[in-house]
Amino acid sequence: MNQSENITNDSSVQDNESNDNDQSDQELISNKKKSLSKSKPSFKNSWLNEFRWLQYDKTSQRMFCKYCKRYNKSNVFGTTGSVNFGRKSSVKEHAFSDQHQDAIRLESAEKIIEKESEQLIEKNKDHIIGVSKIVYTLVRQDILLAKLPYFVQLSRELKSPFIADGSITYENEISGREFAFAISNIIKTEIWKELSEAVFFGVMIDESTDISMNKHVDIYVMYPTIFGKIKTRFLQLLALDQSDAATITTKLIRLFQDHDIIDKLIAFASDGASVMMGNKNG
Helix, strand or coil: CCCCHHHHHHHHHHHHHHHHHHHHHHHHHHHHHHHHHHHHCCCCCCHHHHCCEEEEECCCCEEEEEEHHHHHCHHHHHHHEEECCCCCEEEEEEEHCCCHHHHHHHHHHHHHHHHHHHCCCCHHHHHHHHHHHHHHHHHHCCCHHHHHHHHHHHHHHHCCCCCCCCCCCCCCCHHHHHHHHHHHHHHHHHHHHHHCCCCCEEEEEEEECCCCEEEEEEEEEEEECCCCCCCEEEEEEECCCCHHHHHHHHHHHHHHCCCCCCCEEEEEEECCCHHHHHCCCC
């Protein structure tokens, strides 16, 4: 064997030894990674069932306490999150910590307040419904709203389930007017809705003057409902700056145009006043 062949063979042996060494290094690194992955503790999902306050963030791979986070506690479970997955005792230690116990008390108190608030709102709602019914009856019977407190007190003495004790008010004349205004808006909305659904409708009007000598037009509408029932409803008082025929006509047309139902108007009726019917004075 000559010197050249010896050099070639030596080089081949060195290459093989180098490849073997590289492969050994890769296997060693791989084994170390596997060993580390096996030895590194991971989060136990079963802890979520055991500790209801515990939360696990998969993105950051950290454990949190939802109550300590909610009430801004300074411990690791309430701030940055814990990565101590190797010891269940660390979770138990947090459960018995002063900050966690304080957060639990705050959560319990908040739930009690929420429950009491819901009960108060429900009680308040029933009372408002009861007073609204009294106001509606007074208005329908032309009884002064100044009498509202007496009727509310009578309902209370009769132990009406809708009227609460004295801790809830809404029983004076001012509140009565607010209720009456709200009720009238609800009724008006209902009438306009039925008019929009009706195939056609008719209008009946009459002039009126209030105690302040302001003139109005009383507007009534008659229409068939979608159920085939004919209804006649008072719609509203329309204030007049002038009481001539042109003003009344313009205001009526504009009112129904604003609600996009003017094309459904097929009939008109009024009293025999000249401003309504006269071809010269009207």
